[in-house]
Amino acid sequence: xxxxxxxxxxxxxxxxxxxxxxxxxxxxxxxxxxxxxxxxxxxxxxxxxxxxxxxxxxxxxxxxxxxxxxxxxxxxxxxxxxxxxxxxxxxxxxxxxxxxxxxxxxxxxxxxxxxxxxxxxxxxxxxxxxxxxxxxxxxxxxxxxxxxxxxxxxxxxxxxxxxxxxxxxxxxx
Amino acid sequence: xxxxxxxxxxxxxxxxxxxxxxxxxxxxxxxxxxxxxxxxxxxxxxxxxxxxxxxxxxxxxxxxxxxxxxxxxxxxxxxxxxxxxxxxxxxxxxxxxxxxxxxxxxxxxxxxxxxxxxxxxxxxxxxxxxxxxxxxxxxxxxxxx
Numbered sequence: 001x002x003x004x005x006x007x008x009x010x011x012x013x014x015x016x017x018x019x020x021x022x023x024x025x026x027x028x029x030x031x032x033x034x035x036x037x038x039x040x041x042x043x044x045x046x047x048x049x050x051x052x053x054x055x056x057x058x059x060x061x062x063x064x065x066x067x068x069x070x071x072x073x074x075x076x077x078x079x080x081x082x083x084x085x086x087x088x089x090x091x092x093x094x095x096x097x098x099x100x101x102x103x104x105x106x107x108x109x110x111x112x113x114x115x116x117x118x119x120x121x122x123x124x125x126x127x128x129x130x131x132x133x134x135x136x137x138x139x140x141x142x143x144x145x146x147x148x149x150x151x152x153x154x155x156x157x158x159x160x161x162x163x164x165x166x167x168x169x170x171x172x173x
Numbered sequence: 174x175x176x177x178x179x180x181x182x183x184x185x186x187x188x189x190x191x192x193x194x195x196x197x198x199x200x201x202x203x204x205x206x207x208x209x210x211x212x213x214x215x216x217x218x219x220x221x222x223x224x225x226x227x228x229x230x231x232x233x234x235x236x237x238x239x240x241x242x243x244x245x246x247x248x249x250x251x252x253x254x255x256x257x258x259x260x261x262x263x264x265x266x267x268x269x270x271x272x273x274x275x276x277x278x279x280x281x282x283x284x285x286x287x288x289x290x291x292x293x294x295x296x297x298x299x300x301x302x303x304x305x306x307x308x309x310x311x312x313x314x315x316x317x318x
Binding site: 131 | 181182231232234235236238239240241242243245246247249250252253254255256257258260261268269272275276277279280282283284286287290292
């Protein structure tokens with residue numbers, strides 16, 4: 001596997017991710033948006049794998065594609081009152097301007113952060129499985145963050161259940 | 174780099190090619206073509222479909238999916254632990270066990286909360302206090318609230 005092949009794989013994955021991400025914005029049918037999102041998230045998972053972050057890539061598949069995307073599809077199935085007919089409408093100029101402004105600010109923040117990090121210019125020469133190293137780190141240096149993640153997930157769980165419950169009661173009332 | 178990921182890539186390409194070859198190529202060559210209106214139905218040799226497939230699903234699926242998502246993230250964090258637990262158990266695994274026990278126990282509190290609040294109940298009581306018994310759904314449709 002020479003370097004050219006790796007570059008081809010990288011650009012194929014990156015192009016898939018960017019084009020799918022653009023289609024998420026362009027597509028009018030909300031279900032098609034969800035499936036373009038599937039393509040985009042898969043490409044990002046492929047990029048993680050390409051960078052040798054195997055655990056991160058598979059977690060991306062497990063959590064984002066297996067969980068969040070299914071949740072989005074659930075949301076579509078539960079909210080569409082006139083199914084198959086509802087298309088996303090073009091927003092007014094004002095909301096478009098707001099969206100572009102927020103996106104621009106977010107882009108600038110991300111770009112400055114990405115530029116300020118001293119990235120390794122080369123990938124590790126050998127891609128070894130990272131799961132065991134992560135486990136060792138979680139059991140030694142990162143014990144407290146590990147437990148804090150649990151507390152964070154607890155808060156998210158309670159908040160999500162609370163919000164979903166409120167909606168259920170309102171819809172029954 | 175390489176050998177394992179080459180396997181993954183090969184498996185991926187093989188899977189895609191398998192589907193395309195069978196669905197798009199082989200079936201066109203081999204399958205006899207006899208038009209029949211029954212073949213156009215959703216379940217060719219099953220029940221006749223009633224209504225559209227685009228029905229609104231019940232909100233309670235969403236709550237269950239949300240709870241599932243949280244525990245899925247929890248499981249994702251347990252994989253690295255499980256991968257090295259055997260190693261740590263040789264050099265005193267009690268700490269490694271207790272750490273994850275606390276991790277799971279904290280999230281267990283959340284499960285108990287959802288359970289106690291009735292989020293996991295399939296038939297919920299409404300805010301008016303009456304039991305919201307699910308009425309018998311029309312055939313072929315899921316109940317919309």
